[in-house]
Amino acid sequence: MPNPVVRFDGVRFAYGETDILRDVSLSVVPGQVVAIMGGSGSGKTTLLRLIGGQLRANAGRVEVDGEDMATLSESALYERRKKLGMLFQFGALFTDLSVFDNVAFPLRERTDLPESMVRDLVLMKLQAVGLRGAAKLMPAELSGGMARRVALARAIALDPRVMLYDEPFTGLDPISLSTIGSLIRELNDALGAASIVVTHDVAESLAIVDYVYFLAEGRVIAEGTPDSVRESAHPFVRQFVGGEKDGPLPFHKPAGPYATDLGLEDGRHD
């Protein structure tokens, strides 16, 4: 097995007093596409933000390319981020820039490449997502699926070692959704990168990933290949794979009585 490009070892993270991740360990090696699944609020996005260095672990280690994220200086972190590509659900395009200029943006911001090379790279990335012909369009002229593909071309502009996807399938029609799914797999393999996909979409992700981690109560509670996930008898995994509303994962976040939220005491309405 090659060395992990992302590794969590006993990671704990809390927002203030609230523990979100209690003890998370996982690893992703180059070439792998890994899905992170878990209920709403289980800490999936938090996990991506720890990899991106926007958050720092309270305990344990988050390693990217063998380096402990907690020990990196601000300038080392900046360099490190160049090697991370991120596609977030609401990672919108710059509406006042053309498709071409959107994809060129990270190249112009973060490298000193001459404009002729920027041009070649942008067209190559757009070609990779099947949208070279859309280079001159403005974001307002794109469908939702096309816009997501342009955002993907922008995310891979600097040839990242690690791609992070936060709910990449949300809001897409079935055809665009499966196009994005295939692109995640193909681009990962073409770049020789590793990809981490946070998603609720079990069917699409099981079709493209190599491995799945299930997150609950601040821990990895189950993990395995798509085949083992499909056959798993684990109640959490069954709830996800079967899309069942009832199961160990609560539908409601624990809450006090309505009356408290409404500023009424003990439900009295006077």
Ligand SMILES: Nc1ncnc2c1ncn2[C@@H]1O[C@H](COP(=O)(O)OP(=O)(O)OP(=O)(O)O)[C@@H](O)[C@H]1O
């Ligand atoms: N900046 C913040 N300050 C305080 N609490 C936060 C902050 N960001 C997130 N949280 C809380 O941390 C928990 C985990 O959030 P996170 O976004 O990582 O979950 P998630 O698994 O990605 O959820 P979802 O699937 O609903 O997007 C949630 O309960 C959320 O309310």
